[in-house]
Amino acid sequence: MKKILVIGGGAMGSAFTIPCIEKKNDVTITEPYSKRFIRDLSSKKKIHSALKIRLPKKLKFRRFSDDLLREKFDLLVIALSLPGIDFIRKKLKHNKIKIPVLVLTKGLKYLSKKKKILTISENLKKNCGIKNVSVLKGPCLAKELARKNQTRVVIANKNINFAKKIGKQISTKYYLTEFSRDVIGVEVCSAIKNIYSMIIGAGQSLNASSNLFQKSIIEMKYVTKYFRGKEETTLGLAGAGDLYVSAAGGRNSKMGSYLGKGYSFKTAKKKFMPNDTVEGEQLAREIAPFVLKKLDKNKIPLMRSLITTIIKNKKLKIKV
Ligand SMILES: NC(=O)c1ccc[n+]([C@@H]2O[C@H](COP(=O)([O-])OP(=O)(O)OC[C@H]3O[C@@H](n4cnc5c(N)ncnc54)[C@H](O)[C@@H]3O)[C@@H](O)[C@H]2O)c1
Structure with a gap:
């Protein structure tokens, strides 16, 4: 039994505690930010308002503190x-x-002073001196995990034996794990799939979306390699695997469908998704200064048009 602290009581952090508790770990969850999740987790019944389920009795909640x-x-x-x-x-x-540390968060960070993009694990290693950072990514809708629907995710660490150790501690019949040494590739794929799922969502028919799916994979290979990840990781769970689930039914592809219909981002957000976080938008704004300047524009036409659409609030133009 291991003592695990989960920081973040949103949908994913809370759902993640379920297999961890099933594997008899001693699990504590804490929430530093949202009053709503603090209320859910500290209540007697522990009904999670986003997951719409009761969390395990054995899950401990503690107020966030140093x-x-x-x-x-x-x-x-x-x-x-x-x-x-x-x-x-x-x-x-x-x-x-x-x-x-094990990172579930998906995204990349642009350091404007250094004009550099870092993955979250690089950021934690370089800027707080944590040596052992693993990342866990892949297709995993929190609501499905919370209902114990089967999924398979990838845990990456340069020291693959440590990733396997974590896998042993948390995997169950419904939460299957595989392993990779390609930490950067796994992180880059899991972040940029949020942009590509918007692009695929913009296709106004299944045929059009399939075409965009295939072109997205080609761009993802280039972007992953550019950031020193392995090209083949794009075809793994953190890349094609997660792209499928996000394109089929996530908030990013929903926003993409409005962009594809000709709405600007701001109008679509206000009119159809006022209370939703669109992670692809957050990432597009974060990496725009770097991507638009440094990456070969001929290699990423889809990513460029999506980023431009968002930051300039223009209509989406996709040429494939
Ligand atoms: N690795 C995986 O298998 C997997 C699966 C699904 C989602 N995710 C990722 O997990 C992350 C959380 O997703 P979620 O579905 O739980 O989202 P959510 O909106 O339900 O929860 C967001 C969490 O982040 C916190 N937060 C938001 N803004 C903050 C701020 N400014 N400062 C501090 N805390 C803040 C919230 O309080 C909450 O704890 C996302 O990056 C998502 O992509 C990972």
């Missing part, structure tokens, strides 16, 4: 969304946390 971070855990799991990464990075640095 003292909690400094307690002795075997594994710290980060399940915040991308805007929470800077916050937790500073907290981990301030508290000199050195224990192994």
Whole structure:
């Protein structure tokens, strides 16, 4: 039994505790930001308002604090969304946390001063001195995991034996794991699929979307390689696997469908999705300054047109 602290009581962080508890780990969850999730997790029944299920009785909830971070855990799991990464990075640095970290968050960070893009694991390693960072990605809708529908995810660590150790501690019949050494490739794929699922969603028929799916995979290979990931990772669970689930039924592809119908991003957001976070939009804005300048424009026409559509609030133009 391992002592696991999950930081982030949103849909994914909470769903992730279910296989962890089933494998008899001692699991604590904490929520640094959202009053709604604090209310859900601290209530007696522990009904999660986003997942619409009752969380396991054995799940412990603790208020977020520096003292909690400094307690002795075997594994710290980060399940915040991308805007929470800077916050937790500073907290981990301030508290000199050195224990192994597992990142569920999907996204990339642009460092404007250094004019560089870092993955989340690179950011945590370079900017808070945590040596052992694993990442877990792949097709996993939190609502499905919470209902124990089978999925398979990939855990990546340069030290693959450590990734396997985590896999042993958390995988169940419905939460299957595979392993990779290509940490950067897995992170890049899992981040950019949010942009490509918007593009695929913009196709106004299944035929058109399939065409965009295939072209997206080709671009994803180039982008993954550009950031020093392995091309073949694009065809794995964090790439094609996660792209399928996001394109088939996520908020990014829903937004993409409005863009494909000719709405601008701002109009579509206000009219159809006012309360939804669209992760592809967050990522597009984050990486735009770098991608539009540095990457070969002939290799990423789809990504460029989506980014331009969002940052300039223009109509989407896709040429394939
Ligand atoms: N690795 C996987 O298998 C997997 C699967 C699904 C989702 N995810 C990723 O997990 C992350 C969370 O997704 P979710 O579905 O739980 O989202 P959610 O909206 O349900 O929860 C978001 C979490 O981030 C926190 N947060 C948001 N803004 C913050 C800020 N500014 N500062 C601090 N904390 C902040 C919220 O309080 C909450 O804990 C996303 O990056 C998503 O892509 C990973």
